[in-house]
Amino acid sequence: MEKTANKNISISGSGTSSGGEYNQVKVNGSAHINGDLTCEEFKCNGSAHIEGNMTTETAKINGSTHIEGDIDAKEMTINGSADIDGNLFCKELKVQGSSSVKGDLKGKEIIIRGSASVQGNVSCEEVDVKGQVKIKGDCEAESFEAHGNFKIDGLLNAGTIDIELLRHCEAKEIGGENISVKKTRDSSGFKKLIKFFMSNHNDQLTAEVIEGDHLYLEHTHAEIVRGNTIEIGPGCVIKRVEYKTSLEVNESTKIGAQEKI
Amino acid sequence: MENLISKKDLLEAANISYGQLYRWKRKNLIPESWFIRKSTYTGQETFFPRDDMLLRIEKIKSLKDDLSLDELADMFSPSPALTSLSAEELTKRNIVSNTSLEMYISHHGTTNSFNFNQLLTLYVLDKLLQTGEVNRSEGLDLLDVLAKHSQNLKSNESELIFIRKMGVSFFILTPEPAKLFVESQAKIIVHYKLNQFTEELKLKLS
Numbered sequence: 001m002e003k004t005a006n007k008n009i010s011i012s013g014s015g016t017s018s019g020g021e022y023n024q025v026k027v028n029g030s031a032h033i034n035g036d037l038t039c040e041e042f043k044c045n046g047s048a049h050i051e052g053n054m055t056t057e058t059a060k061i062n063g064s065t066h067i068e069g070d071i072d073a074k075e076m077t078i079n080g081s082a083d084i085d086g087n088l089f090c091k092e093l094k095v096q097g098s099s100s101v102k103g104d105l106k107g108k109e110i111i112i113r114g115s116a117s118v119q120g121n122v123s124c125e126e127v128d129v130k131g132q133v134k135i136k137g138d139c140e141a142e143s144f145e146a147h148g149n150f151k152i153d154g155l156l157n158a159g160t161i162d163i164e165l166l167r168h169c170e171a172k173e174i175g176g177e178n179i180s181v182k183k184t185r186d187s188s189g190f191k192k193l194i195k196f197f198m199s200n201h202n203d204q205l206t207a208e209v210i211e212g213d214h215l216y217l218e219h220t221h222a223e224i225v226r227g228n229t230i231e232i233g234p235g236c237v238i239k240r241v242e243y244k245t246s247l248e249v250n251e252s253t254k255i256g257a258q259e260k261i
Numbered sequence: 262m263e264n265l266i267s268k269k270d271l272l273e274a275a276n277i278s279y280g281q282l283y284r285w286k287r288k289n290l291i292p293e294s295w296f297i298r299k300s301t302y303t304g305q306e307t308f309f310p311r312d313d314m315l316l317r318i319e320k321i322k323s324l325k326d327d328l329s330l331d332e333l334a335d336m337f338s339p340s341p342a343l344t345s346l347s348a349e350e351l352t353k354r355n356i357v358s359n360t361s362l363e364m365y366i367s368h369h370g371t372t373n374s375f376n377f378n379q380l381l382t383l384y385v386l387d388k389l390l391q392t393g394e395v396n397r398s399e400g401l402d403l404l405d406v407l408a409k410h411s412q413n414l415k416s417n418e419s420e421l422i423f424i425r426k427m428g429v430s431f432f433i434l435t436p437e438p439a440k441l442f443v444e445s446q447a448k449i450i451v452h453y454k455l456n457q458f459t460e461e462l463k464l465k466l467s
Contacts (some may be wrong), residue, residue: 094388123287141288157283177280200401208305213280226269242269261269 018053027063036069044080053086061097070103078114088119095131104137121154144176147184161212165203165219172208179212179227181205183219183235204235265297265308266315274282275318288330290337292323294418306436320460336463337456345374346466351383356465359386364397368404382407384462385421385455395423406432419455424448 009017010022011031019035027044033251042059053069059076069184070086076096087103094111104120112129121137129146138154147164152171161179163169204219211226218233226242232249239256241247246261249255266274288303297308312438317337322340324333348366352359365383366372375383380431386403389395395403403423414436426447433439 142287153397157287159280159284159287175279175286177278177284211279213278213285226279261273 019050025056042073127158131168139171163205167204168201169205171205172205174207174210175212179210179214180216181220182216182233183217264311268307268309269311271309271311271314271318275315275322277318277322285321285330288329289334291317292337324464336460345376346380347374348372351375351380354465356380356462357383357387358391361390361400364400365404368401369408378411380466381455381458381462382411384465385453385458388458389423389451395430395465399423402430403432406434410434414455421451421453421455422449422452 001153006023007240008026009022009024010026010028012025012028014030016032016034016164019033019037022037022039025037025039025043027046027048029046031044031046031048031049032120033048033052037050038055040057042054042056044061044063044065046063048061048063048065050065050067051068051106052067053071055072056069057074059071059073059078060081061078061082064083066085067082068085071084071088071090073088073090073093076088076090078097078099082095082097082099084099084101084103085108088101089106090110091108092111093105093107093109094113095116096113098115100116101111101118101120105118105122105125105203106125109126110122110124110128112127112131115132117134119136121139122135123138123140127141127144127146128149129148130187132149133146135152135154137259139156139158140154141158142160143160143164144156144158145160145212146169150168150169150171155173155175156171157174157177159178161174161181163181164184165181166184202219204221205217206221208223209226210217210220210222210224213228214226215227215230216233217225217231217233217236217238217256219238220232222239224240224242225238228244229246230241230243232238232241232247232253232255234250234252236250236253236255238254241258242261243257243258244261247258247260249258268282272279282291286296291314295309295314297310298305299308300306321333324336328336347352348354348362348371349358351362353429361383365379365386369379372379382404385407386400388398389403390400396438411434414434418436418438420435420437420439422439422441424431424433424441424443424447430450438454441449441452
């Protein structure tokens with residue numbers, strides 16, 4: 001690969017490049033990059049297709065980008081759409097449009113305001129979802145905050161889990177220290193509109209197992225809930241609750257069996 | 262698999278909470294392969310290998326005040342720490358005995374500094390000599406087998422086995438945990454998890 005550090009590529013219109021090392025890569029039309037790309041700054045306002053891996057300090061995708069390999073970025077903002085066939089390593093990721101990752105997603109701070117889907121596992125320090133996220137594997141974080149819709153096929157494992165439900169949320173297993181699941185309270189504007197169209201979808205969380213130190217659950221359907229201090233709010237259907245220190249149950253909730261350990 | 266402990270019993274036996282267990286899992290202090298899922302009458306339950314798990318939790322609890330969780334994770338991971346030490350430092354810090362060091366040097370030749378893999382070999386040799394489980398000539402066999410095959414033992418679960426039958430002895434290295442049945446005259450002298458040595462050595466070096 002030719003080393004062309006400190007050089008820039010700018011493609012306006014339609015163009016092809018062979019990849020390499022650059023300072024700044026800007027795509028305003030449509031670009032096809034045939035190899036691995038290393039740069040300081042990547043910006044795509046049109047459409048870009050990269051047939052390899054990309055390593056960059058910052059990436060901003062306003063149009064649509066398809067990457068056949070892995071991405072390693074310090075900072076990445078997706079306002080349009082991004083499809084990544086490999087893994088995505090990104091310290092600070094902000095998805096305001098849509099993104100799909102076929103591999104794993106690793107990072108420090110992940111903010112999702114649009115929609116994101118990950119086929120592999122997600123691990124990072126903070127996940128903040130106000131939109132929709134689908135994860136086929138496990139999701140590990142120190143803090144997981146979701147005001148929206150999520151579906152996790154594996155384990156959701158986080159220190160602090162703070163969920164405001166929108167429509168039908170799902171996780172196979174949930175584990176952590178502090179877990180709070182609440183129904184969205186402010187039904188204003190946009191959410192009201194969604195609810196109007198999706199009137200037959202109730203806000204609800206379904207999980208097989210939920211385990212943690214301090215739990216507060218509303219509108220949760222689960223097989224087993226285990227914890228130290230458990231407070232169960234309205235609208236839950238839980239087959240079995242095991243608790244160590246305390247258990248409070250709302251009247252409108254159905255619990256199959258409860259046991260103090 | 263026998264000798265498993267359910268998650269509930271484990272939490273009670275080790276006196277830890279769900280939150281701690283999940284946190285340690287997140288920090289990779291407990292290997293994924295120790296989480297064994299089984300169906301029971303209450304649905305899916307998670308089980309753990311009892312002895313490994315209790316030992317690991319004991320270690321985490323006793324060390325977590327001095328080391329951060331990330332440092333602990335480094336210690337438990339089978340990947341080598343990035344250290345090298347000179348022969349002088351090794352004896353000065355009392356990591357291995359002089360005898361083992363001389364044996365190693367006469368077998369492999371002198372080196373200025375030892376990398377982690379070499380240190381581990383040296384440490385295993387020293388340990389087995391000190392416990393009296395192997396003698397000097399068997400120690401040389403050990404150096405041979407470790408030199409030839411240690412690069413194939415990257416996994417968490419590699420084991421070292423030493424068997425003696427009527428004065429004839431040999432070493433076995435296995436990348437997977439092994440259950441052995443031997444004939445009545447043969448005796449399994451040692452059966453160690455290599456990762457245990459790695460942890461001990463990392464602790465001594467830190």
